[in-house]
Amino acid sequence: MLRFAAARARQTAIVAFVVTSLAFVLVHAAPGDPFATSLDENSNFAAARAEMRLRYALDLPLWQQYPMMLANFARGEFGTSFGEARPVSAVLTDVIPDTLLLMVPALLIGVLAGVAVGTWQGAHAGTWRDRATGAFALSVLSIPEFLLALIASLVFAVRLRWFPATGIFSAGAVHASWLDTVGDYLHHAALPVSVLALVISCVVARFQRAAVVDTLNEEFVRTARAKGAATRRVLVHHVLRRTGGSLFAVLGLLVPTLVGGAAMVEMVFGWPGAGATLVSAVGSRDYPLVIALVLVGSIAVCVGSAIADAAAVLANPAIRKEA
């Protein structure tokens, strides 16, 4: 386990290096002073610009700039967001919890539903019900997340008015109790969480079905059946235990894609999370915010996949030697 952790830490370090190098190259590839062109030629901004030049160490010789930038990033000093006129770290602490409020429920619901449906499909492989749900999953996965979110928003929020179209809480609402707060959140979260959970469950169901079909051919399943175990017991006690490991491994590989999909869903539903903030920061060329969000996002993804891989090893120690 220790060697495994070391390998993952090394990988996260490589990712951080790749992303910070990219940030470094981009800052220098932008024509002229990247922090002059994006600000109005107004003396009020001169101080802000000087601060940015300090953060990115642009006044130092080139060979000193990169380590200086890394040191600033490591201390969480990303400078001041142009668009929001406050420290980037303050923006980060605002948006990251909101993203978690979207991702965590979607991931839980999506994985549970996907495992249930995939196992059921695997147990009924080849029947028309398996094919019908398979065709449905393929259709869902053929529509980009942002389009699914857009359709859901148009139908259920704009047309039917069952759910609010944007935001995480009602604007200007004063909640009488924490129960009202939770209710308001659930009302707003229902649509975006459902869309994201639907996509996740379709992906998970495909892998789970394939894993169950493979496992059902194994000899230990035949032994369990021969002992007279009921189908349900064979599935839950014998098959699911085997497929759990590969499921976590697949989730680890999927995390980068999920983050991208979540960003698009956030954007459509005006969810004030990191993804929507990143897309609008790109639009307004808010360089410090973009760099900070990409860096934090990439490292979060690495940690997420590392946790998933660790869970895979714990669930099935036989795959440890591959790590």
Next chain:
Amino acid sequence: MSASRRTGNVPAFVPLCVPACVLALFVLTALTAQWIAPFDPAMSGDLVADRLLTPSTTHWFGTDASARDVFSRMLFGTQVSLGIAALSVAVVLLVGVTWGVIAGLAPAWLDGWMMRFVDALMATPRLLVVLACVAFTGRLSATSLALLLGLTAWPAMSRIVRARVRELDATDYVAAARALGAPRMRIAVRHILPGVLPAAMVTAILTVASVIPLEAGLSYFGAGIAPPTASWGVLLQDASARPLDAWWLLLFPSAAIAATVMSVNLLGERLRGRDRSLLAP
């Protein structure tokens, strides 16, 4: 195990020719857009009389808020979207296959470092990297967006290729070629590369299924290609301004994206399902 059980969730009852024909139709549309478009896609009609017309016999897919013919815009959009997909897949094939073959045949230490680099790239969220580049360079031309998408998509390809190279390297005929004194370069190109190509082609097909939605999403959120070039994503962005009173603006680009991605998925998964050796490692 029957074939249908093995092909994952792909409904085995869809004949292979259906997705192939759909894709062929889209490719044909893209290639002949210049000649079959009834109107100039960038030319506005009468801004008062021709604005936001519902689909009719003159304007099959209606007109948009600038009185442009949506059918003609779709034809040229198909050209742009499929062109971006084709170019980025070409980049993925070139970089991914080269990297994979070199890593597969390289000494263990070099292979280790090359694959560690690939793992790190695969762990980096593509959308974030592409967005960062767009933030600094401004809106991109279709060509540079295609290159960017290709350069962020090759690691998966190189992983599959490397695994296949490792398998082929252990076969008797490669050992025979080596015993005959064939140089390493010749073994790689003449004996190993042909065996790698089927797996690479299937992966390339499946790459299209990830590139098209990504391009559409980026363009939809205004971070993709610069106007006036119209891809399917740009058409969707136009539609988002008035989604309820002009359903035709939203329906046709969405249907085109869904039909293409679904056909590509069906085709790729069916081809992959035919041969166990093509399954991802």
